[in-house]
Amino acid sequence: MSPQQLNMAAVGFRNWARALSKGKQTGFSALFSQVRAASGPSKGMLPGPYPKTPEERAAAAKKYNMRVEDYEPIPDNGEGYGDYPQLPDRSQHERDPWYSWDHPDLRRNWGEPIHWDFDMFIRNRVDTSPSPVDWHTMCKHLFGFVGFMLLMFYFGEKFPSYQPVAPKQYPYNNLHLERGGDPEKQPEEVKHFNI
Amino acid sequence: MGAHLARRYITETETEPDPAKPFGFDPEFGFDERKEREMVATQAQMNLAQVPVLQRDYCAHHLIKLMKCKRDNWPNFLACKHERHDWDYCEHQDYVMRMKEYERERRLQMRKKRVEEAQAA
Secondary structure (H helix, E strand, O other), X not given: OOHHHHHHHHHHHHHHHHHHHHOOOOHHHHHHOOOOOOOOOOHHHOOOOOXXXXXXXXXXXXXXXXXXXXXXXXXXXXOOOOOOEXXXXXXXXHOOOOOOOOEOOOOEOOOOOOOOOOOOOOOOOOOOOOOOOOHHHHHHHHHHHHHHHHHHHHHHHHOXXXXXXXXXXXXXXXXXXXXXXXXXXXXXXXXXXXX | OOHHHHHHHXXXXXXXXXXXXXXXXXXXXXXXXXXXXXXXXXXXHHHHHOOOHHHOOOOHHHHHHHHXXXXXXXXXOOOOHXXXXXXXXXXXXXXXXXXXHHHHHHHHHHHHHHHHHHHHO
């Protein structure tokens, strides 16, 4: 490295050391100071506290690129959503697949306000689109089918189907020894005849 | 096909025999003389041939012949047609005997019912 670059590095290091020593935090936390890079959102673009006056509402709506009539913040229940807008809980599956979106995969245009759970509503994840049949019909069909199958299996157990033949006949007293019977014990005599 | 099921479950529920239960009538009843079934393969022979337990029936001697033929003629899997036919025919006759036994049991049950009704009348 040239002497000039070395000097710049030394200046940077000095500034870093100075910031550390001047900062209010001590020890490990001092390394995580709140200095943001200029590449991220500016302070005005970040979410703020829950808007109380109509002017704050208008400013928040403008910040989120929404119309004042459309803007409705998430109700303040102490969970810390601030002034973030309440958008409908509809996943990206429900959006028009044929419209030419700026981001076709996300079905979203540039600058559109992003839902709080947008990462959940992408097309690979949660789908809120309506089912072809309503819930009660689905339940009826499913439980009806399962119940019917259980009933039929029960009847199948109670009234089994079989061929009209007598049981198969085996020699040597129904294979007493082959089936693991006691060789000392005398098995019951089983005789089979031709018919 | 299935007439016996209709008889068993709907029309003649008392007389139609149940194959799961043992048949109660005397085997000699109704016959002048009845020959016993002849078992050709001995237990030792079946053990040596390692015949599966459920195939150690009255046709096991044909099966042992077939197994030997197959073992000797491998890989020619088309070789043992005659032995296979002999075993199949023996098994077929065994099945026909089972059908006849079932029918005999059914007729004896019906006869028993007729006799009881005649006595009750």
